[in-house]
């Protein structure tokens with residue numbers, strides 16, 4: 001039964017840090033309790049998760065959008 005298209009993205013969310021922690025991309029980036037964190041869940045049953053600071057998250061999302069746009073364009077070569 002066709003439903004909504006499935007999401008191909010990893011589980012992504014933004015939520016406040018529960019404690020002081022460092023960015024998974026650059027450990028020099030420190031987030032304090034309450035700072036917003038971009039959380040990426042790993043795939044699989046024993047999935048952990050990684051948290052990124054807002055600056056790194058922003059770069060990652062820009063890159064992800066470009067990658068999605070490139071895939072979409074590749075599917076429509078004559079447009």
Ligand SMILES: [Zn+2]
Pocket residue numbers: 023024025026029052053054055056057
């Ligand atoms: Zn960072």
